[in-house]
Structures are given as structure tokens and as C-alpha cells.
Amino acid sequence: MPVPPTPWAEELRKLFPNARLVEPLAQHTTFHIGGPADVFIAVEDEERLGALLRFAKERALPSFLIGRGSNLLVRDGGIRGVVLRLEGEFERIEFLEGARVRAGAAAPLPRLVMACAERGLAGAEPLAGVPGTVGGGLVMNAGTREGEIGALTRRVRIFDPERLEGRWLEAPELLFSYRRSNLAGSMILVGELVLKAGEKRDILRRVQEQQQRRLRTQPIHTFNVGSVFKNPPGHFAAKLIEEAGLKGLRQGGAKVSELHANFIENDKGASAADVLALIEAVRGKVRERSGVALELEVKVVGEA
Ligand SMILES: Cc1cc2nc3c(=O)[nH]c(=O)nc-3n(C[C@H](O)[C@H](O)[C@H](O)COP(=O)(O)OP(=O)(O)OC[C@H]3O[C@@H](n4cnc5c(N)ncnc54)[C@H](O)[C@@H]3O)c2cc1C
Structure with missing residues (x-):
């Protein structure tokens, strides 16, 4: 409204x-x-x-x-x-000595991955195809089974809400786990990552492989937010959803992807209420069939 x-x-x-x-x-x-x-x-x-x-x-x-x-x-x-x-200065990517890269929180992860590859710096390839920003990636500890951004992170500059200015958090103060970090609730301004020297050609090949795998397995040309649910310990959310026969399940304009069951697509002007109802339907049916409770990876914010 x-x-x-x-x-x-x-x-x-x-x-x-x-x-x-x-x-x-x-x-x-x-x-x-x-x-x-x-x-x-x-x-x-x-x-x-x-x-x-x-x-x-x-x-x-x-x-x-x-x-x-x-x-x-x-x-x-x-x-x-x-x-x-x-935006502006927060989009800057700077290379420092010692295979370090300082990336503004608003720098797109795809740009960071390519910039590192072009410099012959290895380590960021698992992030290829993650469409978020460096800030969003750090909060979420974005990544894949091949690796996560947290493992590369040496320090993070956040905005201190009390002093109303930026300050650095060093590695020992940073905690990362699967799609989680202790940065949630902070405003991240800059991330400093440490990579490894590598062969540019090999790095670019690995980036390309990641991108092609996504093209084959994810509905990346639809309106979506990637994986909706986290993988529960010992399970894959997509497999649980598929086994419950939920691919293609619809609610209003929202649909469980036919290509990747852990993606929800907004294919016909879905509202957030449609998506939330579909999420609840999927959770209920998966719990019924396999006894596993699915936890959200996507962040739900704002007012109903
Ligand atoms: C097609 C597709 C594929 C995807 N694949 C993957 C994948 O393989 N692995 C993966 O981990 N994720 C994946 N994602 C999800 C998503 O891209 C990541 O979680 C990404 O890190 C989110 O970044 P963002 O900038 O879009 O954050 P947003 O969605 O804008 O925000 C997410 C959260 O981060 C917070 N946030 C954003 N910026 C900052 C900041 N500067 N400081 C503090 N908090 C901030 C927001 O307040 C919010 O709570 C995929 C998404 C899509 C659409």
C-alpha cells in the first residue's frame, strides 16, 4: 500500500x-x-x-x-x-600486495570473480554466478560446496552505529558458517580478501565451468532468489522437495522450479504472499514425507 x-x-x-x-x-x-x-x-x-x-x-x-x-x-x-x-566508492575493487583484494560492499560478486581471474588470483571461483554484492555475500557467507567467501576473508570494514563512522573488524572477530555470519545486523562497507597466485587460464576455465553448471541446473533466466531453503544437515533441500513430488507446484504467480526444486520462480506477477504460501506448502509436505524441517535461506523482510 x-x-x-x-x-x-x-x-x-x-x-x-x-x-x-x-x-x-x-x-x-x-x-x-x-x-x-x-x-x-x-x-x-x-x-x-x-x-x-x-x-x-x-x-x-x-x-x-x-x-x-x-x-x-x-x-x-x-x-x-x-x-x-x-554505490559510488563502495563499488570499488582494489588489488593490494600479497594477493589481497579490497572490495567495496556494493561491488557485484561477478565483477569481483572476473577481476581476480584476470589478475591470476585464485580462490574466488566458487562464487562465480552468485549474483549478489560483496556486502550481501559476506553477511550470507555466500558460496557453494566448492568454497565460501568467509574462508577468503581477512578483514571487514563496518559502519559503527554508535560512533557513526567506519571501523575494521579483523579475522579473529569474524565468524562464518554455512550461509551465516556474525555480520548480520552490521552495515558492511568493505571486505578484504586473501587469494592465491594461480594460472589465469586455469582460473578462467574453473569460472566458466561453474557458470555452465549453473546454466544447466538452475533457472537463472527467471525471476528468483536462488536457493530458498538451506540444505538440512545430511540432506539436500532440492532432493527432499523433488522426492515429495513438488516440482511445478504453484501458488498464485509463484511456482516451484521444474529445473531446480529448491528455487521458486516468480513467473506470473507473484506477490510476496503467494511465495510465502508456497514456502509453507513445501515445508509442510516435505515434513510430512521425510520428517525434515526446512529452514529458510532467503531473508524475509518488510510488512505484510
Ligand atoms: C540465480 C541465483 C543464484 C544464487 N546462487 C547462490 C549460491 O550459489 N550461493 C549463495 O550463497 N547464494 C546464492 N544466491 C543468493 C544470493 O545471491 C546471495 O545470498 C548473495 O550473497 C546476496 O547478496 P545481495 O547483495 O543480493 O544481498 P541482498 O539480497 O540485498 O541482502 C541479503 C541480506 O544481506 C544484507 N546486506 C546486503 N548488503 C549488506 C551490507 N553491505 N552490509 C550488511 N548487510 C548487507 C541485507 O540487509 C539482507 O539481510 C543466488 C541467487 C540467485 C538469484
Whole structure:
């Protein structure tokens, strides 16, 4: 439901002329689903981020950071307060000595993977084809069975909400596990990864193999958010869903993919409510058939 502009939103637009009011978040997620943000702002450097978060803090406004929206289901009522996206200096990728790479949180993972490959730096290939940003990837510890971003991460710069400035977290302070990290709730600004010197030709071949495997096994040309459920210990979510006979199951405009059962496609203007109903149907039927409770990998945010 569209939200009328509030006095604070108009005030914010004086500070950030690029602020958009009542911005449909469907335009900012790979699902192409999601109600409006009260205010949506793209922020290009740490100073502007500080000014924005100070403004929000003084008015007790909630703020939410969105990456590429490739692991997000935004509910149909949208998100109250300020939704922000990093751009500008946060998209920078810099190579440092010692096979290190410093990547802004808004840098797309596919660009990072290719930049490392072109430099003959190995290690990031398992991330090939993950469509998110470095920030979203770090929060989610994105990766595949071949490897995850956390294992490459040496330090992370986050925005300190108390001091309203950036600070570095070093490796011992960082915890990564399967699709999880202790960075959830922080605003990540930069990630510093350590790679290994390798043969450019071999690295590019491995990147290409990953991409071709995805083309064969995932409906990457549809509107989706990748795997909806985490693999439960000792199981594969896709196999459990397929064995329960749920490929092609529909709810409104949402459908369990015929190609990869752990993907849900928005193929006919699905609402978030459609997707959530389909998620519950899948969970119920898998639990009934195999006794396994599926946990969500996709993050569900916003108001119903
Ligand atoms: C076709 C397809 C294939 C995929 N394959 C994989 C895969 O193989 N492996 C895998 O792990 N994932 C996969 N994904 C899921 C997704 O790409 C990853 O989870 C990715 O890391 C999400 O990044 P994002 O920038 O899109 O984050 P978003 O979806 O925008 O956000 C996800 C969460 O991260 C938070 N966030 C985003 N940026 C920041 C930041 N700078 N600081 C703090 N928090 C932040 C958001 O607030 C939100 O809570 C796939 C998705 C698609 C569509």
C-alpha cells in the first residue's frame, strides 16, 4: 500500500535530493517482488552514509541496507523508514600486495570473480554466478560446496552505529558458517580478501565451468532468489522437495522450479504472499514425507 510522504521524508529529500519516496522494492530485488520503501536512497561514500544514519538516529527511524536483492523476499507492505543502497566508492575493487583484494560492499560478486581471474588470483571461483554484492555475500557467507567467501576473508570494514563512522573488524572477530555470519545486523562497507597466485587460464576455465553448471541446473533466466531453503544437515533441500513430488507446484504467480526444486520462480506477477504460501506448502509436505524441517535461506523482510 503506498505510504503518504511524511514530514521527515521531505526534510530528508533536502539533504539527499536523490531520495525517492514510496519506491517499489520490486524494482530492487531479483524476485521482482516487494512493496514500497517509505524512502529509498543510494549513498556513495562514508561521509554521506554517516549523515544519513545520523538523521535516522535522531528521529528513531529504522533503516535497512539492501544489496542486489538476490536473497530477499520483501513482503507486499514494503519497508518502513529508510532503505539504502551503497554505490559510488563502495563499488570499488582494489588489488593490494600479497594477493589481497579490497572490495567495496556494493561491488557485484561477478565483477569481483572476473577481476581476480584476470589478475591470476585464485580462490574466488566458487562464487562465480552468485549474483549478489560483496556486502550481501559476506553477511550470507555466500558460496557453494566448492568454497565460501568467509574462508577468503581477512578483514571487514563496518559502519559503527554508535560512533557513526567506519571501523575494521579483523579475522579473529569474524565468524562464518554455512550461509551465516556474525555480520548480520552490521552495515558492511568493505571486505578484504586473501587469494592465491594461480594460472589465469586455469582460473578462467574453473569460472566458466561453474557458470555452465549453473546454466544447466538452475533457472537463472527467471525471476528468483536462488536457493530458498538451506540444505538440512545430511540432506539436500532440492532432493527432499523433488522426492515429495513438488516440482511445478504453484501458488498464485509463484511456482516451484521444474529445473531446480529448491528455487521458486516468480513467473506470473507473484506477490510476496503467494511465495510465502508456497514456502509453507513445501515445508509442510516435505515434513510430512521425510520428517525434515526446512529452514529458510532467503531473508524475509518488510510488512505484510
Ligand atoms: C540465480 C541465483 C543464484 C544464487 N546462487 C547462490 C549460491 O550459489 N550461493 C549463495 O550463497 N547464494 C546464492 N544466491 C543468493 C544470493 O545471491 C546471495 O545470498 C548473495 O550473497 C546476496 O547478496 P545481495 O547483495 O543480493 O544481498 P541482498 O539480497 O540485498 O541482502 C541479503 C541480506 O544481506 C544484507 N546486506 C546486503 N548488503 C549488506 C551490507 N553491505 N552490509 C550488511 N548487510 C548487507 C541485507 O540487509 C539482507 O539481510 C543466488 C541467487 C540467485 C538469484
